[in-house]
Amino acid sequence: MRHQIPLIVVFITGVLLIVTFFIPHEPFGGLEQRFLIWYSIVAGFTMLLGLDSLTRYHLVKVRNQKSGWGYSIVLLLGLFLTLVLGFYSWAKYQSPFALGSPFMFLYTYVIIPLQATMFALLAFFIASAAYRAFRARTTEATLLLVAAVLIMLGRVPLGGWLWHRIVDLVDLIPGTHLAGLKNLEIFARINDWIMDIPQTAAKRGIFIGATLGGIVMSIRIILGIERSYISGS
């Protein structure tokens, strides 16, 4: 029964939602809306589940003094402080996001700098990784490298600046008048072409493949063939 009831619930819900998509009239339309509201409520509770799981994991780690347990204390303190400030701001300012609330202070001066710093570090790692790993070893790697360099130039004003300097240099040759070519913005145009044609074609292929995979997986789940989402199956 532990396995059969979830399979029946999934089957009925899946079939009903497909029907309601194609027949949006009553009673199906109202039924779909009800399902969507339930989904939103369930999604809210999954956050509580995540909170419970995270807290338990780190409490156990601290209790057993496993490697890195000091970081777990920092995490638990941060979690507790954020919760307290969030609830306090909610009670006093009607929303944690109200400007001037203690939660917004924490958000502005701790969360924003921390998240921005983590993301900003990527610039350093990408520069180092590009230098070490981006080698034209094969034809495919060379194509990728050339495309990456052209995109990096075309995506920023440096490309335009460089193109203007190239035209100016060529113009120094007696008898050449290429000033009109400055508006061509060759690097930006190459960037647009790469993004519009080969990139989009590849993305579309990936999307179609992934979507077909998603449809197949959905049918397998609705029909009960794929059961890995049920614990213990």
Place this chain on the structure above:
Amino acid sequence: MKFWDRLGAIDRRIIYTVIGLAVIIPLVTKLTFPIRVSDTVRSAYHSIERLPAGSIVMISIDYDAASGPELQPMLIAVLRHCFKKDIKVILTGQWALGLPLGEIALNQVAAEYNKKYGVDYINIGYRPGYTALIVGIGRELRDFFSTDYKRVPIDSFAFMRRVHNYNDINLLVGLEAGATGDAWVLYAGARFGLKMFFGATGVSAPDLYPYLQAKQIEGILAGLQGAAEYETLVNEKGTGTLGMPTQSVVHGLIIIFIILGNLSYFVLRKKQK
């Protein structure tokens, strides 16, 4: 021989230092580059430009502080454009940690244009389960957002009384750092015909090009460059424009590092042969 060996094995601390300086120097010296506006940004801009005053634009904050440097300037530029044209704004967000960024930008730009909360704009906040609510709003917004972010009923705001579903919203602007944009296109766009354009981080933007080519979206603001281009069109310079020289110099440096690495690789390979 040693020179080429060294060229191929520059210490990472040197690379980090050079990149650090490349970030700081253009910001300190206030270096400027002219910004070229691409067709994708121009078309996004015109989708707001052609809306009459009193139209309603929904802005979805689908990012958090990590992507803030790229997407926050877009939000500010789009808000300036909307408020300049007396367009009403409904702010929502599918990333809980991004919503405060929306509130910060709304308060900043509303003050610049003397716009009033509840009259010219509203923040309806965040609800979990974004796919469900994106589909659900197609039928009735109130089933998910009966109150604003401060739990004030949305029907207490005059302009919100006429907003029930996507038929009452003229345009969606999604600011994307992940895959939420796909859900907006698949459900709100394809099923309910909502017009939209996206601002996306540099790494997320390529995912959106198939939608643009299929005319499912009106335009794309890609990365910090997209923000700078929109600022140029709105004629309000912001952090997008300010950041472009830095990004330009860093891109140039990465290209130089790639060239040096490959030079060393080819010379050493030739000598080994």
